[in-house]
Amino acid sequence: MASRFDIGIVGAGLIGSALALWLNKHSDFSVCLIERQPVLNEPEIDNQRVVALGALAHDFLDSIGVFQTLGPDHAHPYSTMHVWDENSDGELNFEADSLNQANLGHMVDSPMCNYKLQQALLSSNVSCYFNSSVASIGYQSKRAKLEIETAGALDSLSCNLLIAADGARSWLRQQAKIFANTQAYGQKGIVATIETELSHQDCAWQGFLETGPVAVLPLANNQSSIVWSADDLRAEELLSLGERDFETALSQALKNRLGRVSLRSKRLSFPLKSVQAERYFAGNIVLVGDAAHSIHPMAGQGANLGFKDALALGRLLISADKSSIASPRLLSKYQRQRQSDNRQTDALMTVLHHAYRVDVAAFMLARGAGMNLLNALPLLRKALTAQAMGI
Ligand SMILES: Cc1cc2nc3c(=O)[nH]c(=O)nc-3n(C[C@H](O)[C@H](O)[C@H](O)COP(=O)(O)OP(=O)(O)OC[C@H]3O[C@@H](n4cnc5c(N)ncnc54)[C@H](O)[C@@H]3O)c2cc1C
Structure with missing residues (x-):
């Protein structure tokens, strides 16, 4: 039966x-x-x-009573997000404060x-x-x-x-x-836990690099989780580096925003599609x-x-x-x-994915100007923040 x-x-x-x-x-x-x-x-x-x-x-x-069981080590709130473009002076900031919220979301240990x-x-x-x-x-x-x-x-x-x-x-x-x-992106996402010399300030850091975006997601005890998406060839290179060289490459990719970086876990990678x-x-x-x-x-x-x-x-x-x-x-x-x-x-x-790979000077300039303009428009930025938060 x-x-x-x-x-x-x-x-x-x-x-x-x-x-x-x-x-x-x-x-x-x-x-x-x-x-x-x-x-x-x-x-x-x-x-x-x-x-x-x-x-x-x-x-x-x-x-369903599960979030409460995670505790601060496995669900860390973040209150700001800083986005930058490696190839222009474009920057964008999102703050939970602007929506009278305590945070933008949580970094959850999956x-x-x-x-x-x-x-x-x-x-x-x-x-x-x-x-x-x-x-x-x-x-x-x-x-x-x-x-x-x-x-x-x-x-x-x-x-x-x-x-x-x-x-x-x-x-x-x-x-x-x-x-x-x-559709394969021809990229891999490298994930690892790191500790940074400077405080992450409960901020999610996201840089658009020519070879793919890098995100540093804040966790407890000034540790962070990274998702570094890079073209397959570059990803293989990064994965084959010794720990010290990888840490240096990551600090450089972050333009030293968070100071020296130390790996706190092994690196894993996922094909992106x-x-x-x-x-x-x-x-x-x-x-x-x-x-x-x-x-x-x-x-x-x-x-x-x-x-x-x-x-x-x-x-x-x-x-x-x-x-x-x-x-x-x-x-x-x-x-x-x-x-x-x-x-x-x-x-x-x-x-x-495509927009941040274009390295034509005029386009890069326009891209940076667009990000800075958006950053200067509080209402639009507020709407984008709400969208990202899912509220
Ligand atoms: C590097 C990386 C970073 C990410 N970061 C974020 C993020 O910051 N925020 C976010 O929202 N999302 C993020 N994601 C996406 C997120 O991880 C996935 O969208 C999410 O985990 C999908 O969950 P799922 O339950 O649908 O599928 P899965 O997690 O893939 O679960 C599928 C389950 O089905 C089981 N299964 C498969 N086949 C069978 C079968 N035939 N019979 C029985 N069981 C089967 C598997 O064993 C597995 O347990 C990220 C993804 C990657 C790769």
């Missing part, structure tokens, strides 16, 4: 886990979650990967947040299948029938709606035959988070967009009759609510 669920979620990353907990809290749907990896162990501190989360993501995690989400799931009513892979999907009476394999044992599940939260290379998206436009699903649903499979869209990390928006998806879909589901949660009407409403926002953000990242 197959175990019957209203909703099945595939993928227990930040978005799938958070959505499962949110549905568990706000509805009486029976929910199961299938994750191919074993349940996460508590991450080591030097393995930090950070996501900058705005107000909506914060409130989402807060509402593996720790994922671990806390999974711990909360284990003590919830969500039926969790970790270390499990979906062996097959079929359909019977409009329900999805899944065979899942856990440590060699097969289980049968049947779900009314299947949510794909299985990341940028979504297997479930492929099963649904949803095409995704994929944009992935945009053509549609967000097919049959009774619907996409959320990176399964629907994966974008360049330069403005730290990927997970924020995923939380917006989760909230939009969750709200539509809890306002629907149980029998209509997989209806094309509901799912197309979700697609209408989320697809253009996600696409616009992706397009903006691509425009910025």
Whole structure:
């Protein structure tokens, strides 16, 4: 006999886990979650990967009781952002004060947040299948029938709606035959934790360099997390440098704004690409988070967009009759609510990616002047700050 669920979620990353907990809290749907990896162990501190989360993501995690469990070492507020262009004198500043807010958002330790989400799931009513892979999907009476394999044992599940939260290379998206436009940036994002000689002042520092943007995201104890996006060749060079030489290269890239830099973790790297699903649903499979869209990390928006998806879909589901949660009407409403926002953000990242690589003198001058003009217009700057904060 197959175990019957209203909703099945595939993928227990930040978005799938958070959505499962949110549905568990706000509805009486029976929910199961299938994750191919074993349940996460508590991450080591030097393995930090950070996501900058705005107000909506914060409130989402807060509402399911997870944000509060992170503590100051794993969720650090930042109150200003300083952006500069390496090839012009262009500078931009964003301040939480200008919106009467205490902060612009939080730098959240992503593996720790994922671990806390999974711990909360284990003590919830969500039926969790970790270390499990979906062996097959079929359909019977409009329900999805899944065979899942856990440590060699097969289980049968049947779900009314299947949510794909299985990341940028979504297997479930492929099963649904949803095409995704994929564009490689030819860049890698290098991430590491650093400590700086000068105080980071709870400011997120973002420099647009000719070879790609570098971000320094403030953490507790004057440590910071970096995301240094660089063309593949330059990234390989940077990764092959010894620690001291890498520290020097980073201090120079930051034009010594934060003084001497010391590595506090090993360096990891990720290939950067944009992935945009053509549609967000097919049959009774619907996409959320990176399964629907994966974008360049330069403005730290990927997970924020995923939380917006989760909230939009969750709200539509809890306002629907149980029998209509997989209806094309509901799912197309979700697609209408989320697809253009996600696409616009992706397009903006691509425009910025190209705009800061042009090294024609007149364009660089105009780019710098544009940034400085924007900086001098408080109302526009305020609107941009609110947009970046997700409020
Ligand atoms: C360098 C870098 C920096 C970033 N910085 C930021 C930032 O500052 N702010 C921000 O908002 N975003 C940032 N992002 C983006 C953010 O990390 C992602 O958007 C977010 O983590 C996506 O979450 P997800 O749950 O949708 O997918 P994922 O995190 O990819 O999770 C997918 C889950 O599905 C599981 N899975 C996959 N296939 C299967 C299968 N077949 N069966 C079962 N389970 C499966 C995986 O094991 C995984 O647990 C950054 C990304 C990068 C690369």
